[in-house]
Amino acid sequence: MSKTWLYALGAIVALVLIVAIRIYFPFAVAPIKVAAEPLPGLVIPIPGFPIPITNSLLTTWLTMLILILLALWVRSGLQSVPNRKQNAAEMLVEGFSGLAEGIAGPKWAPTFFPIAMTIFLFVLLSNWLDLLTPILAAVGIQEQGEIIPILRSPSTDLNFTVGLALISVVLTQYYGMRAHGWIRYWGRFIKIGWVGNLIAVLTGKRKGNPGAVIAMGLIDTFMGLIELISEIAKILSFSFRLFGNIFAGEVVLLVIPFLLSFLVPLIFMGLETFVGLIQAFIFAVLTLAFMSLAVASHGAEHEAH
Template sequence: MEKLEHDLWIVQAANAALGPMARALLRALGRPAGPGNVIPDYLVMAALIVLFWTVICLIVRRSLSVDNPGKLQVLIEDGVAAARGVLHDYVGHKGPRYLAIVATMFVFILTGNLMGLVPGLKSPTANINVTLGCALTVTVYYHLQGVKEQGIGPYLKHFAAPPGAPIFLAPIMLPIEIISHLSRVLSLSLRLFGNIFGEDLVILILFSIVPFLVPLPMMFLGLITASLQAFIFVLLTTIYLGGAVATEHEHHEHGEMVAGEV
């Protein structure tokens, strides 16, 4: 694997420009950096995503029009409408207020997944540090929103006695709920990391054997995998948000609606 990989020129350029500053900062914090690149490739790739979409948003903002929207504006509006619809279906009437976190995660992960298909770039989501960071961000966010929506007491109570469960099951339900929420972090991070890392590794091996034509089918499959993994991540995020912000009254209404449909 190490023989197949090599330092990207953009990573070397970033370390040449910002490396001394980063080393000085780490030294001041009592954590001197070792030899090699002090700024890892996945951080450089993640910064490129932020820079790329910042520039795109600034360009698109200048051309926004209510009376005569362009094709890109129409495409963005359709995407936002679709995201709002998914949030409304899984979270309820409060769903659209969480559009920012869900849309940001989708755009970041999708772009990160696709970067590995571009010569000279790497997928930051093929690194466990990035996928774990995304998973922890989502987990902390939906817990904070749950506390904000329900209050600290009722929100912590649902860990020991979920809606519909008798209180005497609390000693059993509490450890199950804690393990369940911890496993969500592992599930979100490892699923995304494993799929993108494996895909990029296969493409890299094929390129090292036969540089032309042979890797193309795998790269086409990579387009599907990248989109699917980004969608799965944000769909699970939406489901977790819905469970965190739903009050006991809403859980009861949802149960009656499901029972009525059956």
């Protein structure tokens, strides 16, 4: 019997097994909830700062553990002539490092690369854990007639996504300030340089129409404020983009099996794999792009004026 037929037979057997399991063990599925559920009775008792261990927090730790174990595994066999696993790891790291260099330039790339790479790996793995949702949603603790899943993809917890977005935006500001000095950097948002101009015009040191100076200055200030708001809005768009995509994917993966149990969910799983990859990539690349904008383009803009 050829290999193809063997695979086909395996697939058919798996399908029959799924059908049988669905018929004989109709399992309950946890209700869809936006907020991550704390696991009952599990709290890290820091006085004044109790941390309830939610299912997504547990999964975050699991994700970290997997990533660190993978890193250790790759590191254990590091040699000058690479084997297969080292090749894969090197391709990933080198590809991302090249991307960082392309976006941020050779000066800042070594600084930004580890941040973006960590974001990418962390988000990617937690996105892909989301593919297990149909199983994870059924494995849980029964509490007051409701199932609380033990594991839940971190990307479907706003704490995780907002935390990452905060890190990304705060680090962007930090590097912007480090590159330009904090007075010059914040001058990008709070534009009141026109006041000095106005005083010069009013005292007659410079010619000009005071009304026009005030009008242009107010527009300038307003633009600066808009930039400040867009900076803050980045946190929202970063976190809700990731959360929305992955949470919607989870909802789809949970709902589709109720409509059509066989094969169709597989298509959506493929879609979700792609979405998870793209979202992780976008999170990392946008972080890189914003950081390099903060350190570079602002200065160039000033020189151009």
